[in-house]
Amino acid sequence: MKTCGILGGMGVDVTGEMIRRILDATEAKREQDHLPLLINHNPRIPDRTAALLGGGEDALPALTASVAVLARAGADFIAIPCNTAHYYYDAIQAATPVPVLHMLKASVSQCAVVQPGAAVGLLATTGTVRTGLYQGLLADAGLALHVPDEADQDRVMAGIEAIKSRHGLKAARRDMLAVAARLISAGAGVILVGCTDISVVVRDGDLAVPAVDALSVLAELIVRTAREDPS
Amino acid sequence: MKTCGILGGMGVDVTGEMIRRILDATEAKREQDHLPLLINHNPRIPDRTAALLGGGEDALPALTASVAVLARAGADFIAIPCNTAHYYYDAIQAATPVPVLHMLKASVSQCAVVQPGAAVGLLATTGTVRTGLYQGLLADAGLALHVPDEADQDRVMAGIEAIKSRHGLKAARRDMLAVAARLISAGAGVILVGCTDISVVVRDGDLAVPAVDALSVLAELIVRTAREDPS
Numbered sequence: 127m128k129t130c131g132i133l134g135g136m137g138v139d140v141t142g143e144m145i146r147r148i149l150d151a152t153e154a155k156r157e158q159d160h161l162p163l164l165i166n167h168n169p170r171i172p173d174r175t176a177a178l179l180g181g182g183e184d185a186l187p188a189l190t191a192s193v194a195v196l197a198r199a200g201a202d203f204i205a206i207p208c209n210t211a212h213y214y215y216d217a218i219q220a221a222t223p224v225p226v227l228h229m230l231k232a233s234v235s236q237c238a239v240v241q242p243g244a245a246v247g248l249l250a251t252t253g254t255v256r257t258g259l260y261q262g263l264l265a266d267a268g269l270a271l272h273v274p275d276e277a278d279q280d281r282v283m284a285g286i287e288a289i290k291s292r293h294g295l296k297a298a299r300r301d302m303l304a305v306a307a308r309l310i311s312a313g314a315g316v317i318l319v320g321c322t323d324i325s326v327v328v329r330d331g332d333l334a335v336p337a338v339d340a341l342s343v344l345a346e347l348i349v350r351t352a353r354e355d356p357s
Numbered sequence: 358m359k360t361c362g363i364l365g366g367m368g369v370d371v372t373g374e375m376i377r378r379i380l381d382a383t384e385a386k387r388e389q390d391h392l393p394l395l396i397n398h399n400p401r402i403p404d405r406t407a408a409l410l411g412g413g414e415d416a417l418p419a420l421t422a423s424v425a426v427l428a429r430a431g432a433d434f435i436a437i438p439c440n441t442a443h444y445y446y447d448a449i450q451a452a453t454p455v456p457v458l459h460m461l462k463a464s465v466s467q468c469a470v471v472q473p474g475a476a477v478g479l480l481a482t483t484g485t486v487r488t489g490l491y492q493g494l495l496a497d498a499g500l501a502l503h504v505p506d507e508a509d510q511d512r513v514m515a516g517i518e519a520i521k522s523r524h525g526l527k528a529a530r531r532d533m534l535a536v537a538a539r540l541i542s543a544g545a546g547v548i549l550v551g552c553t554d555i556s557v558v559v560r561d562g563d564l565a566v567p568a569v570d571a572l573s574v575l576a577e578l579i580v581r582t583a584r585e586d587p588s
Contacts, residue, residue: 135388135391135393135394136388137388138376138380138388138391139377139380141373141376141396142372142373142374142376142377143373145369145372145373145398146370146373149369149370149523154522154523155522156521156522157366157367157368157369157400157404157521157522158400158401158402158403158404159400160366160369160400161400162366162397162398162399162400162401163366163396163398164396164397164398164426164430165372165394165395165396165397165398166393166395166396166430167376167393167394167395167396168393169388169389169390169391169392169393170389170393171389172389173388173389195395195430195431196430198429198430199395199397199426199427199429199430200426290387290388291385291386291387291388292380292385
């Protein structure tokens with residue numbers, strides 16, 4: 127049994143949702159059958175989209191320092207339930223000897239499993255979209271990509287800010303579903319929920335096509351990785 | 358700003374509920390305004406009621422080791438959202454230089470504030486009830502106590518086991534509310550939700566009298582303590 131270290135707090139409601147999805151993905155009959163988790167819930171990490179696009183404070187020093195806390199505490203591997211933070215994946219992994227799961231690679235693989243060959247509609251932060259975090263991975267997998275037009279991307283980002291501030295969640299959910307519906311009209315055969323804040327308000331089953339939720343993909347990967355070592 | 362270390366996983370859904378109540382108790386406009394938390398979610402700690410009553414494995418070594426992980430990770434103070442684990446409070450505090458909050462003392466104080474002088478009806482594990490964890494504190498506060506009769510206490514404990522196993526939550530909630538109603542009929546003017554598993558299914562407002570929920574009391578205490586030091 128390996129212990130997962132989770133760097134959470136991006137946003138604040140994602141940590142609880144991450145735990146819930148790990149619990150749901152775990153076969154267990156009683157409390158003591160569940161996986162131990164070490165969690166650094168650190169909402170003080172500078173906003174990733176602002177850092178990447180708006181000249182906001184660099185998020186990398188806080189990310190590597192927060193991962194180091196988990197490593198020192200005894201984590202055998204690390205999960206970072208924030209899609210945009212994966213912009214810094216290589217630098218984060220280079221700064222720690224502890225293996226870091228790659229949520230985005232696993233999510234793209236899952237898209238190809240759920241709807242083989244289907245074009246992917248992406249709901250994500252403007253930071254994730256504009257830096258092309260998913261584009262290269264999807265191209266490598268031979269999958270076409272639909273991203274929202276500029277007005278819709280602004281709606282998605284406003285919804286993410288609303289979820290992060292814990293106000294206006296219903297309107298945010300409504301906007302996300304409307305943007306997803308337009309991506310489906312444009313040809314998307316699967317919706318990739320590529321921002322864990324959106325995972326808090328949108329569920330698989332909410333849409334006319336299957337959704338691949340990066341947070342659920344990460345939860346399944348955490349459970350598998352924790353159980354890899356039977357010791 | 359002080360960093361709270363949370364020893365969670367007792368039971369598994371309590372950790373997410375603890376985070377949510379801390380978020381709800383925090384004045385914040387944006388993600389970065391929220392408190393950092395270090396969380397050791399450790400469901401492998403031996404069952405406390407079994408340890409105290411049934412000759413189950415001693416829970417103290419795992420509790421002190423789990424607190425030590427949080428101390429090493431940099432926690433400035435510790436919170437343990439499990440009422441029954443407070444049986445070991447003195448031994449846990451003796452084993453770490455980091456201050457540990459006392460959820461039960463704070464909860465009894467809150468009962469006296471919410472319904473001054475009212476008799477308290479206790480919903481808690483059989484471990485908490487039989488070892489008298491709340492009895493002495495309530496007597497010191499001059500508050501009378503009503504505990505469920507034996508058959509009702511068995512219903513409460515069965516409900517807690519159901520919540521811990523993540524099955525039968527609706528029936529567990531129904532049983533908890535029925536037992537609480539009988540405590541109120543017997544004279545309780547406030548219901549003390551003194552098991553954090555019960556906190557997952559019963560809310561203030563569910564009953565004919567006010568509820569004091571130890572998990573919410575702890576959340577408020579964590580927010581206050583984290584902000585004590587303005588550094």
